[in-house]
Amino acid sequence: MDSKKQRELLHLLEEDSRMSAEQIGKMLAEPTEVIERAIATLEAEKVIVKYPALINWERVEDHPYVNAMIDVKVTPKRDVGFDEVAERICRFPEVKAVYLMSGASYDLSVVLEGKTMREVATFVSQKLATLDSVVSTATHFILKRYKHDGIELEDRDEDRRMVVTP
Amino acid sequence: MSMQLSVKSRLSSTVASLKPSGIRRFFDLAASMEGVISLGVGEPDFVTPWRMREASISSLERGHTAYTSNAGMPQLRVEIQKYLEERFSVSYHPENEILVTVGASEAIDIALRAILDPGDEVLVVEPCYVSYEPVIRLAGGVPVFLKTTMENQFKLTPEELETHITPRTKAIIFCYPNNPTGGTMTADEWKTLLPIIEKHDLLVISDEIYAELTYGRMHDSIAALPGMKDRTILISGFSKAFAMTGWRLGYVCATPDLLAGMLKIHQYTMLCAPTMAQMAALEALRHGRSDMERMIESYRQRRNFVVDGFRQIGLSCHEPDGAFYAFPSIASTGLSSSEFAEKLLMEEKVAVVPGDVFGESGNGHIRCSYATSMEQLKKALDRMESLMGKLS
Ligand SMILES: Cc1ncc(COP(=O)(O)O)c(C=O)c1O
Numbered sequence: 001m002d003s004k005k006q007r008e009l010l011h012l013l014e015e016d017s018r019m020s021a022e023q024i025g026k027m028l029a030e031p032t033e034v035i036e037r038a039i040a041t042l043e044a045e046k047v048i049v050k051y052p053a054l055i056n057w058e059r060v061e062d063h064p065y066v067n068a069m070i071d072v073k074v075t076p077k078r079d080v081g082f083d084e085v086a087e088r089i090c091r092f093p094e095v096k097a098v099y100l101m102s103g104a105s106y107d108l109s110v111v112l113e114g115k116t117m118r119e120v121a122t123f124v125s126q127k128l129a130t131l132d133s134v135v136s137t138a139t140h141f142i143l144k145r146y147k148h149d150g151i152e153l154e155d156r157d158e159d160r161r162m163v164v165t166p
Numbered sequence: 167m168s169m170q171l172s173v174k175s176r177l178s179s180t181v182a183s184l185k186p187s188g189i190r191r192f193f194d195l196a197a198s199m200e201g202v203i204s205l206g207v208g209e210p211d212f213v214t215p216w217r218m219r220e221a222s223i224s225s226l227e228r229g230h231t232a233y234t235s236n237a238g239m240p241q242l243r244v245e246i247q248k249y250l251e252e253r254f255s256v257s258y259h260p261e262n263e264i265l266v267t268v269g270a271s272e273a274i275d276i277a278l279r280a281i282l283d284p285g286d287e288v289l290v291v292e293p294c295y296v297s298y299e300p301v302i303r304l305a306g307g308v309p310v311f312l313k314t315t316m317e318n319q320f321k322l323t324p325e326e327l328e329t330h331i332t333p334r335t336k337a338i339i340f341c342y343p344n345n346p347t348g349g350t351m352t353a354d355e356w357k358t359l360l361p362i363i364e365k366h367d368l369l370v371i372s373d374e375i376y377a378e379l380t381y382g383r384m385h386d387s388i389a390a391l392p393g394m395k396d397r398t399i400l401i402s403g404f405s406k407a408f409a410m411t412g413w414r415l416g417y418v419c420a421t422p423d424l425l426a427g428m429l430k431i432h433q434y435t436m437l438c439a440p441t442m443a444q445m446a447a448l449e450a451l452r453h454g455r456s457d458m459e460r461m462i463e464s465y466r467q468r469r470n471f472v473v474d475g476f477r478q479i480g481l482s483c484h485e486p487d488g489a490f491y492a493f494p495s496i497a498s499t500g501l502s503s504s505e506f507a508e509k510l511l512m513e514e515k516v517a518v519v520p521g522d523v524f525g526e527s528g529n530g531h532i533r534c535s536y537a538t539s540m541e542q543l544k545k546a547l548d549r550m551e552s553l554m555g556k557l558s
Contacts (some may be wrong), residue, residue, distance in 0.1 A: 015478045026475075028470065159211065159538075161211070163207070165195035
């Protein structure tokens with residue numbers, strides 16, 4: 001499969017990971033087996049990492065859920081730079097994402113998910129702030145998510161067209 | 167004494183005799199029902215890309231709210247020139263060969279009005295866009311229909327063209343890639359028609375509104391062929407490829423004498439196309455290429471999917487190379503297009519447009535637009551399969 005088709009395949013899966021290989025095959029005018037093989041290869045190469053569902057938890061009742069973004073300033077260690085402390089932070093299951101940032105007044109951006117604000121606060125004060133290289137933290141709670149991973153969570157565009165037109 | 171008014175007598179005989187659009191009738195029927203899946207929509211299912219919307223908003227904020235020059239903003243005409251040259255190798259001068267119109271629709275109207283004298287015949291390649299016939303009649307012309315068939319992939323053949331030419335024939339109008347069939351013509355196929363067009367000194371009105379929506383190869387414009395620019399009126403617009411139907415923006419290109427004629431009608435009836443829309447179009451041509459390509463990719467994928475789907479449920483279907491319509495044959499069911507479309511709507515709640523709405527040669531077919539979500543397409547195919555089961 002050529003690289004252009006491979007990119008199309010990835011876009012389709014990103015849009016809807018539940019699409020069957022048969023359907024994708026029809027859309028890309030390729031036999032089902034070719035699609036299956038391509039997907040297997042992409043999985044093996046870790047291009048496709050996971051098939052998650054995007055859930056708007058705010059719509060789920062009684063689901064206590066808080067998100068925070070934490071700016072973390074660290075002193076880099078000789079030889080390993082920021083990587084060592086970043087990897088340690090990654091290992092906490094509460095942590096959803098860790099990014100090394102440029103141009104900011106902090107070094108690492110840590111995205112955290114917890115059941116309550118207290119849980120997040122405890123994590124920051126007892127686990128994150130106590131790490132050796134961490135100099136300071138600033139915690140920002142996310143109050144509402146409007147758009148996530150390219151999807152607008154509230155105002156999904158509906159089809160505004162007339163039923164039949166020229 | 168009160169006067170008796172008869173509405174009919176107050177309308178011109180031409181207007182009074184125009185048939186209401188068959189699409190309209192079907193729309194009214196479908197719109198009155200709940201839960202209809204529609205394959206009847208002849209417009210993109212994408213919202214105009216944000217880049218164009220934003221350009222228009224920002225031009226409003228800067229107060230660009232006045233008329234533009236009659237022919238359209240000069241910088242837009244320059245972009246149109248560059249675009250046509252780059253994409254389709256046709257070159258028109260932005261000064262006096264390009265006119266920005268209120269949709270391709272206005273362009274079709276003024277092109278016909280500019281060239282027709284009462285009684286002039288216009289050849290119309292059928293099945294065709296629903297407006298050609300009435301607009302020809304409104305301009306005083308007489309439409310003469312040329313047939314195309316699925317066996318021929320809905321291409322116009324030299325034989326069909328030649329047999330319908332009379333001393334009154336002034337022009338020929340067609341749309342390739344075609345609405346409703348999705349048929350296209352290659353440069354070699356155009357070339358077989360040129361000797362006849364030249365011999366009879368025909369003007370060509372080429373509606374190329376779907377030019378960007380071709381799958382697997384580039385669109386060949388008839389205007390790009392040797393000797394054809396001088397006799398071709400090229401019409402296009404932003405509605406389809408850039409998903410800008412509501413903006414009402416199109417353009418027409420022709421030699422200076424023809425364009426001057428059209429410009430007269432345009433300036434007395436429209437003054438100019440909407441300024442905000444011209445701003446958005448400028449952005450579309452300058453920076454909208456990748457947005458457009460993304461949409462085309464998606465139409466192609468869905469085309470592949472639905473054509474396969476139709477064939478699997480027993481409807482023979484030509485693989486359309488362009489536009490976003492499939493035009494499967496329903497002849498095997500023994501029903502007429504309207505009967506089939508009506509049954510499909512009433513029993514399965516799927517709206518399609520009966521093929522005969524686009525002219526007699528569309529009978530035995532239905533037009534299915536695949537500019538709708540995969541989810542809807544899948545459901546529509548399931549429902550059509552269920553109808554086919556009941557009919558067999
Ligand atoms: C063949 C053809 N020409 C012209 C038009 C109208 O285009 P516009 O929106 O630019 O007026 C359409 C719309 O369906 C069409 O299918």
